[in-house]
Amino acid sequence: MDTELMNLKNRRVVVIGGGVAGSLLAKSLQFHADVTLLDPKEYFEIPWASLRAMVEPSFAERSVINHRDYLTNGRIITSRAINVTDKEVLTAEGRALVYDYLVIATGHLYSVPRTRTERLSQYETENEKIRSAGSILIIGGGPTGVELTGEIAVDFPEKEVTLVHNGSRLMQFIGPKASNKTLDWLRSKRVEVKLEQSVNLNSVSDGSRTYQTSAGETIEADCHFLCTGSPLGSAWLKETFLKDKLDIHGRLMVDKNLRVKDHSNIFAIGDITDIPEIKQGYLAQKHAEVVATNLKLLMGGGKESKMATYEPQSMKAIVSVSLGRREAVAQLPFTTTIGHIPGMIKSRDLFVGKTRKRIGLDPHIVHE
Numbered sequence: 001m002d003t004e005l006m007n008l009k010n011r012r013v014v015v016i017g018g019g020v021a022g023s024l025l026a027k028s029l030q031f032h033a034d035v036t037l038l039d040p041k042e043y044f045e046i047p048w049a050s051l052r053a054m055v056e057p058s059f060a061e062r063s064v065i066n067h068r069d070y071l072t073n074g075r076i077i078t079s080r081a082i083n084v085t086d087k088e089v090l091t092a093e094g095r096a097l098v099y100d101y102l103v104i105a106t107g108h109l110y111s112v113p114r115t116r117t118e119r120l121s122q123y124e125t126e127n128e129k130i131r132s133a134g135s136i137l138i139i140g141g142g143p144t145g146v147e148l149t150g151e152i153a154v155d156f157p158e159k160e161v162t163l164v165h166n167g168s169r170l171m172q173f174i175g176p177k178a179s180n181k182t183l184d185w186l187r188s189k190r191v192e193v194k195l196e197q198s199v200n201l202n203s204v205s206d207g208s209r210t211y212q213t214s215a216g217e218t219i220e221a222d223c224h225f226l227c228t229g230s231p232l233g234s235a236w237l238k239e240t241f242l243k244d245k246l247d248i249h250g251r252l253m254v255d256k257n258l259r260v261k262d263h264s265n266i267f268a269i270g271d272i273t274d275i276p277e278i279k280q281g282y283l284a285q286k287h288a289e290v291v292a293t294n295l296k297l298l299m300g301g302g303k304e305s306k307m308a309t310y311e312p313q314s315m316k317a318i319v320s321v322s323l324g325r326r327e328a329v330a331q332l333p334f335t336t337t338i339g340h341i342p343g344m345i346k347s348r349d350l351f352v353g354k355t356r357k358r359i360g361l362d363p364h365i366v367h368e
């Protein structure tokens, strides 16, 4: 190996967050630098497959992937970042990870178990909860609540499902047309949807089947699922030297090369960034590709002026929300459509094979 290549491979890149963006970035750089991936769990999980896994736990065998399966040449630290300086990242377990280049990809913080085995068994438990219930209450009408309701309504049409949402329409992150079409679809599947109401779970005693809504209505259900969204993974940054780089929503401000503003060796990708576009995994993957290109260039001694730029997809973003196994609602740049055609693109495999392929894994075979 020549000296220049050796030097390149000695460059320390620390990636914080092993989600959609961070896992792809770490995988892309693993043979080009000394890569460390820091994540509180031992696995990468494809987020949009998680609701299918609740009705079909074996689905998770392909969508919950040990980091080690795709990151064969990098260091994996199973912990959380709690602080960062201009030279190192401090972990909850007391390690200091020194970096030459840092990539922050802490999108959202999910409350999930540490190991893949525990995660798979959690899906078995959730599935049993669904199967043994005659009536189910879902709280939260964002994408998670809607997709879970769709999965249950299609796979278990005999169950009574109620969806309670505190907003005036479902999935407020996309347009009203998509919300209204989704509402009609859910009602056609006998789902009772209650808008502009919330459920205070603190007032529900253990084992009770009775839930009160903020509008004074009573719902009887054998079990409930709380789908009110996960917090952004940026709270830990608020006490660090990057605190001034957070916008009012807690997102990291980045420049067109996806570097954190005013920091030449710190990048941010995925949902944690302030890029003005809908937060979607396929866009987070594009961010990862841009930063992988830029890091290879910088580590190879290239000029900053030659770095790749990222163009926000504000008007061009496509959003698709699955409605069970065959149908979906899709918001495209010029139209919104619902039914089997958007469903053919997303709902059958939920892009799991495609996502696995992107990180270098077989789309079908389950790695034991």
Ligand SMILES: Cc1cc2nc3c(=O)[nH]c(=O)nc-3n(C[C@H](O)[C@H](O)[C@H](O)COP(=O)(O)OP(=O)(O)OC[C@H]3O[C@@H](n4cnc5c(N)ncnc54)[C@H](O)[C@@H]3O)c2cc1C
Binding pocket: 016, 017, 018, 019, 020, 021, 022, 038, 039, 040, 041, 047, 048, 079, 080, 081, 082, 105, 106, 107, 108, 109, 110, 143, 144, 147, 233, 234, 236, 269, 270, 271, 272, 279, 280, 281, 282, 283, 284, 320, 321
């Ligand atoms: C139900 C649902 C359906 C969706 N459907 C789609 C879809 O069909 N298509 C699509 O493109 N997008 C979809 N999305 C959006 C997509 O999942 C997100 O945009 C994507 O996950 C963002 O990727 P990310 O890497 O930025 O963050 P995440 O995937 O949220 O990953 C963040 C990672 O950072 C880790 N982390 C957090 N804090 C710390 C810390 N302090 N230290 C170390 N690690 C930390 C977390 O454990 C996690 O692994 C969907 C989302 C949901 C919830």
